[in-house]
Amino acid sequence: MGLLLPVGVLAQEVALAVEPRTGALELRLGDLLEEERFREALDEGLPLRITVQAELWRDGLFDSQEGGAEWRATVLYDPLSRTYRFRATELATEQVLVSLEQLRLVVLESFSLPLRPSRRARYYYLATLDVETFSLSDLEELQRWLRGDLGPGLAGERGGVDGALTRGVGRLLQRALGLPTLRVRLQSPPFDFPGEEGEA
Helix, strand or coil: CCEECCCCCCCCCCEEEECCCCCCEEEECCCHHHCHHHHHHHHCCCCEEEEEEEEEEEECCCCEEEEEEEEEEEEEEECCCCEEEEEECCCCCCEEECCHHHHHHHHHHHCCCCCCCCCCEEEEEEEEEEEEECCHHHHHHHHHHHCCCCCCCCCCCCCHHHHHHHHHHHHHHHHHHCCCEEEEEEECCCEEECCCCCCC
């Protein structure tokens, strides 16, 4: 459902859905976090970053983009306590979880984007889901973040040439080292949004 260019996962495992009343975007992960490559990376102490970049499009003769937003989360496994530490960009504190199943549920519950249709029309969402391990600079940034020092990279300011260069180098390192990554492009089914009550 809604999977374009599948990479390493079955189409039915990862998908977008829409909450019919509000038109809000919902994410379905299936067993993605239980995949062997990501589970092993976590067990080895490699943090995982989950990023969703989404766009809301109005469906028509000429489709038009109505908005875009990004959601990020970080997962780190602590082998001593056998717990997973999770934090999304919107959360003030991290959550400590005892299983991958619990982690999956918390990821889905935490997923939220400020994208909503604003008028009566037919819409759909496009999104890119990235699951990746960190580069060395990301690991240093994560340590600062876990100490409460929200640097620009994890506080939602990864823009500009420096940010693009850092991400590019990080991806090259990940490929060279054979670290697990996943990029999936998704599209929601088209949906009709009724608009506000009384809207013409």
